[in-house]
Amino acid sequence: MLAAATLALLATIALALLRAALGPTVFDRLQAANSIGTVAMLLLAVFGFLRGRPDFLDLALVYGLLNVIGVIAILKFFRQGDLGADEESR
Amino acid sequence: MNEILPFLGGLGLLAGAGFCLVGAVGLLRMPDFYTRMHAASVIETLGAGLILCGLLLQAGFTLVGAKLLMIGLLIFFASPTASHALARAALLRGLKPKLASPEDK
Amino acid sequence: MxxxxxxxxxxxxxxxxxxxxxxxxxxxxxxxxxxxxxxxxxxMDLLDHEGHPVQLAWGAVLSYWPWLLKEIVKSAWDVSRRILDPRLPIAPTLAEFAPSQKTDLGLVIHANSITLTPGTVAVEVAAGRFLVHALTREGAAGLAGSEMDRRCAALERP
Missing domain, CATH: 1.20.5 (Single alpha-helices involved in coiled-coils or other helix-helix interfaces)
Structure with missing residues (x-):
């Protein structure tokens, strides 16, 4: 069952990658990247169980934290062209 | 009794992976960005939730189980924030959502 | 302290x-x-009522989470059915309504709950005005004065 779940998650990532490649707007690509991040986190957890190495969960945790911060940072960069810009002075 | 919990966990795992696939299909099928967002949130809620529950049933009440709960909390608190930021940025950029006309049913 | x-x-x-x-x-x-x-x-004065909200009505929070979970499962099932339906029966709608929460934290919890539920995404969030993108008309119609709104208002403590 773990192997089947791993395969299904890989297929999910492939489909999301297709959406990222198709676009058409930058937000579609970012949405796909966000989904890929979430699924990669789940994939890390499931794969850790598959190989009997639950310490993969730490990697999943860090990956999740970075994923959210990454998406928000890229969004901010696209909106203001500057990571340090003040939200109000748009 | 010791057999049934891991079995249920396996079922949850499969169901969660299935919902992830459904969400990815939605990501491809939906007509515009805002509707795709709803498909992605199926992955982030039911897909992730069922997979983590399945793993939790296989792990039991250990440190590993606590870490799985932590990952679940992280997804459930952070993913709506990212979705909201995306939607708001898209709207501010002037990306118009495709809306259904008010009359047709 | x-x-x-x-x-x-x-x-x-x-x-x-x-x-x-x-x-x-x-x-x-x-x-x-x-x-x-x-x-x-x-x-650094980071530990205020938003950074570490110990003042929430935690009894209400504990009953809110299982309820929210139930809502998420229900609407995720609904959205999955619509995705797999060959006719793709969706009617995207933008809905605007006034939430009843008074504190910023209550508004954030309400908006996050809306976004977390598949089928609705909170796009603009301000005091007294939420703009929500919903996948169906029923989803958009059930937002104002919903049970979620009432439950989120019950979580707040000044």
Whole structure:
């Protein structure tokens, strides 16, 4: 069952990658990247169980934290062209 | 009794992976960005939730189980924030959502 | 002070969770790190009613989470059915309504809950005005004065 779940998650990532490649707007690509991040986190957890190495969960945790911060940072960069810009002075 | 919990966990795992696939299909099928967002949130809620529950049933009440709960909390608190930021940025950029006309049913 | 102590305990618990080793040296290092971070956060004035909300009505929170979970499962099932339906029966709608929460934290919890539920995404969030993109007309119609709105208002404490 773990192997089947791993395969299904890989297929999910492939489909999301297709959406990222198709676009058409930058937000579609970012949405796909966000989904890929979430699924990669789940994939890390499931794969850790598959190989009997639950310490993969730490990697999943860090990956999740970075994923959210990454998406928000890229969004901010696209909106203001500057990571340090003040939200109000748009 | 010791057999049934891991079995249920396996079922949850499969169901969660299935919902992830459904969400990815939605990501491809939906007509515009805002509707795709709803498909992605199926992955982030039911897909992730069922997979983590399945793993939790296989792990039991250990440190590993606590870490799985932590990952679940992280997804459930952070993913709506990212979705909201995306939607708001898209709207501010002037990306118009495709809306259904008010009359047709 | 209650806030700082609660923050310290949360950090120490997080350390234990991540390390999973219980040797005296690592326990002491964890307690020291948690104490230092709590002290710095206190000096930076990060521990206010939003940074570490101990003032929420926690009884209501504990009954809110299972209810929210039930709602998420229901609407996720609905959205999955629509995705797999060959006719793709969706009617995207933008809906605007006035939430009844008074504090910023209550508004954020309400908006996050809306976004977390598949089929609705909160696009604009301000006091007294939510703009929500819904996948169906029924989803958009059931937003104003919903049970979620009432439950989120019950969580707040000034």
């Amino acid at each position: 209650v806030r700082s102590i609660s923050f310290f305990l949360t950090l120490a618990l997080f350390w234990l969770l991540l390390s999973g080793m219980f040797t005296p040296f690592l326990l002491a290092a964890g307690a020291g790190s948690a104490f230092a971070v709590a002290l710095i956060a206190r000096r």
